Amino acid sequence: MVIYGWRTSHIKTEANTQLTCPHCGEKGGIHNSIYGRYVHIFWIPTISIGKTGAAQCQHCKKVYEPKEMNDDIKRSYKTMKGDTRIPFWHFSGAAIIAVIIGLFAINDKVEAQDEMEYLNNPMVGDVYEYEADNNEYSTLKVIEVSEDSVFFIYNNYTYTQKAGIEIIDVDSCYSDEAYMVSREELKVMYNEGTIYDVNRN
Ligand SMILES: [Zn+2]
Structure with missing residues (x-):
């Protein structure tokens, strides 16, 4: 359940010494x-929906809503309203959301850069996660690297989802047979999304 609503918050009050109260x-x-x-x-100010206000006489305490103001009071009120800036914290929820989205985007970009770096410079022990079949995922482990190829052992097991696949990334799950893939082919598999993650410890 999302709790939301609107609130009003005082920004400022100023005296105008030139005005005369029509009431007193x-x-x-x-x-x-x-x-x-x-x-x-959830009580976090998120979207500003503008300004409102009123005038009050400090002698007789009469409150003037904008529609009750005479021309002089209205002019003074409108000038002050125009000059009053909405405090930044009225948007703080929107700012928090923007920062979170930005952090996720940066994190994704850094991860993708790391993976390209791993693909360009494979190392023994790197683990590649790939889609083995429809909704079946598995891993390959690098055991040797040559100038133009990478040698893997493949996992005898598959997992039904990407999340949690580390559970099959243990030595006893891997076959003894080596499997060779050219570096170019690896990049193609990564760009196509067959290989979707590269991990290095
Ligand atoms: Zn008054």
Whole structure:
């Protein structure tokens, strides 16, 4: 369940000493207050939905909603509203979401760079995860590297999903027979997605 709604938060209040209160006739007591409204998701402000506000006379305590303001008060209120910036924290949920998406993107990119580096410079002990058949996944382990080829032993077992495949990556699961793949072919298999992960300890 996602809990959301909207809230109003006070941003600032300023006195305008030039204004006269139409209700009590005192000059200098009108204060304008500006509020920001935002949508919260789980109480974290996420989307700003603009500003609102009112004026109040400090002598007679009369509150003027925008539609009740005379022209002078309205002008003063609108100027102040226009000059008031919505605080950044009213968007903090959106910022958090953007940062999380960015971190995932960077992490994916770094992992892909690592895998290309491993493919270009294979090392004994590298483990390649590949799709053996429809919804069956298995691993190959590098046992020897030559100038243009890589020698693997293959896993006798397959696993039904990508996640958790480490469970079959143990010595007793691997065959004794070596299997040779050219480096070029390996890159083709990686680019096609047959090989989908390369691990190095
Ligand atoms: Zn007043």
